[in-house]
Amino acid sequence: MSYFSALAQLKQFTAVSEQFGVTQPTITYAIKRLEEEFDSELLERHTSKKSVELTRTGELVLTLAKQIQSEIAFTKEEVRLHSLKKLRFGLPPIIGNYYFLPVTRELAKMHLLPNFEAVELGSDDLMAHVKDGKLDFGLIASIDDVHIPGVNAQKVASFPFVLATTKYDMPDECYFEDVASEDFVLFNEGFIHSRVFKELTYNTEVFPHILYQTSNVEALKSVVREGLGMTLITTLALRETNHDMHYINLLNKNLPTFNIYLLTRKNVPLNDSQQAIFYLLMISLISKKLLNPLI
Numbered sequence: 001m002s003y004f005s006a007l008a009q010l011k012q013f014t015a016v017s018e019q020f021g022v023t024q025p026t027i028t029y030a031i032k033r034l035e036e037e038f039d040s041e042l043l044e045r046h047t048s049k050k051s052v053e054l055t056r057t058g059e060l061v062l063t064l065a066k067q068i069q070s071e072i073a074f075t076k077e078e079v080r081l082h083s084l085k086k087l088r089f090g091l092p093p094i095i096g097n098y099y100f101l102p103v104t105r106e107l108a109k110m111h112l113l114p115n116f117e118a119v120e121l122g123s124d125d126l127m128a129h130v131k132d133g134k135l136d137f138g139l140i141a142s143i144d145d146v147h148i149p150g151v152n153a154q155k156v157a158s159f160p161f162v163l164a165t166t167k168y169d170m171p172d173e174c175y176f177e178d179v180a181s182e183d184f185v186l187f188n189e190g191f192i193h194s195r196v197f198k199e200l201t202y203n204t205e206v207f208p209h210i211l212y213q214t215s216n217v218e219a220l221k222s223v224v225r226e227g228l229g230m231t232l233i234t235t236l237a238l239r240e241t242n243h244d245m246h247y248i249n250l251l252n253k254n255l256p257t258f259n260i261y262l263l264t265r266k267n268v269p270l271n272d273s274q275q276a277i278f279y280l281l282m283i284s285l286i287s288k289k290l291l292n293p294l295i
Contacts, residue, residue: 001034001064001068001069003020003030004030004034004042004061004062004065005062005065005066005069006019006020007027007052008054008058008062011053012050012051013028013052038061040055040057041055041057042055042057042061043055043058073132087115087117087137087277087281088134088137089116089118089119089135089136089137089139090121090126090129090130090138090140090263091118091119091126091139092121092126092139092140092141093120093122093217094141094217094234094236094237095139095141095236097217103281104118107280107281110276110280112280115277116277122190122191123140123141126138126139126140126263127148130148130151130264130265131148131149131151133265137262137263137265137278138262139156139260139261139262141192141260141261142261143195143257143258146261146263148263150265151263151264151266152266153262154261154264155260156260157259157260158257158258158259158260159235159236159257159258159259160234160249160257160258161196161232161233161234161255161256162233162235162238162247162248163179163230163232163247164224164230164231164238164245164246164248165182165229165231165245165248166225166226166244166245166246167227167230167246170248172247172248172249173249173250174248174249174251175204175250175251175252176201176204176206176250179230179248180206180207182229183208183209183211183228183229184197184211184229184230185210185212185214185220185224185228185229185230185231186210186220186231186232187213187214190215192258193232193233194213196232196255196256200232200255203252203254211228212228212229221233221245225245230248234258235247236258236260
């Protein structure tokens with residue numbers, strides 16, 4: 001299957017044999033066995049061009065080959081992670097920045113820290129890593145329902161989006177249209193905040209001036225504190241801190257919320273060390289009122 005997939009891409013037996021470091025007859029016989037197995041020609045051979053093209057049956061087998069290779073890669077990663085006896089937990093930056101230090105202290109007290117590995121990535125990357133078996137668990141942020149094949153996704157917390165500014169003379173709540181003349185400091189493209197801001201501008205046909213964009217939440221809040229502009233931000237990033245800023249609730253209908261989902265892979269057993277780390281992690285996050293205690 002690996003030879004066949006490479007041949008579908010490279011088009012030449014010689015190139016495939018060089019890639020795998022085997023003789024050309026090895027590739028030829030392997031393809032012949034596949035054709036015998038499926039009782040159909042998988043390739044159209046162009047002698048003059050010394051190249052090949054897939055038949056329609058070949059296209060079907062290529063799809064199957066990719067699925068098999070993906071499953072094999074997943075299984076190898078699964079075995080590697082289990083042998084490490086570590087719990088690899090994915091965290092988006094905001095959760096990692098504001099809530100994870102107390103958790104690491106508790107892990108250290110229980111002598112579990114060497115068995116734990118935190119991986120800080122964006123939510124899209126975390127979803128892909130859990131799905132592919134590169135992470136055991138993950139907390140991700142989304143404004144949409146999360147459905148991933150082979151993965152349990154449970155909503156465990158939800159936080160609203162608000163406007164943050166140093167202008168204390170502004171009201172405690174308003175419509176997005178009321179701040180059309182304000183300068184804005186925003187997260188970069190790819191952040192959920194940016195998507196929500198775009199939806200607000202699209203729905204209201206109001207397009208405030210964007211003064212500055214960053215991927216660093218503390219840098220963003222620092223610019224706001226300087227009075228250079230306001231921002232759209234989830235209250236998750238403002239909890240227990242930042243009392244030097246004024247928060248404004250938005251009155252616009254159908255405003256999304258910043259939802260936290262716990263991702264766990266289906267049918268994946270944990271060893272004793274991993275279970276201890278996972279439960280301690282959940283208890284610590286619940287105690288910080290980050291997660292719903294019903295989980």
